[in-house]
Amino acid sequence: MQRHKIVLAEDNSTLSLLLKYRLEKEGFELLIAADGKEAVELVEHHDPDLVLTDIMMPFYSGLEVISHIRNKLKKETPVIIFSSAGQEEMVLKAFSLGASDFMTKPFSPNELVIRVKRLFS
Template sequence: MIEKKKLLLAEDDDLLASLLHFRLEKGGYEVQLSKDGREVKEHLDQQMPDIIVSDIMMPYFSGMELVDYVRNELKSSIPIIIISSAGNEENVLIAFEMGANDFISKPVSPSELMVRVARELNKV
């Protein structure tokens, strides 16, 4: 049996989180859902996922801080995809500089996200 890839989804919007969680699980990933930065940190400390999909704007711990934490403190090179709001290009650029691998802007197309996740995992 093929082991499912672990995906950490960090999204504070319940509805969107639920929707993406469902879609990603349906797509064959083992999804861990975190509603805020603290939960993300807890998850990361417990187990490192294969890929992280994170919103930029999150309570306690923003997406950029998450990228910084993963790259500089955890010294991990796992792929990170950032979800940003439209017109938030500056933050996206900063996230890229910090080491994010890809970004997708809201409104999110779940199918597009699936493709991007698969692509990043294939790169690895």
């Protein structure tokens, strides 16, 4: 069975390592980006099956990452965004740009695993 490839864009290294560990344990292959610019490069070079991205990141925001995937690359890759509470405007913008799902930080890694698996089922 082919492993699903996921790009995780998160500038909090502790959280990204935790999520990488948790998702790899479930059999996913993870590529980690510490900022939006790296995320865009990983998406362009590796054509992942899913992108997980924080909204607030250095260089490019999660919104710019979604926009790049949808408008520049013309891809329908599912994108799950993370955002701290109280950023409703950003979340609505993310959905209008083509985000597939949204999770408020802090969230449970187990819940993320369930949402990711649901996207691939």
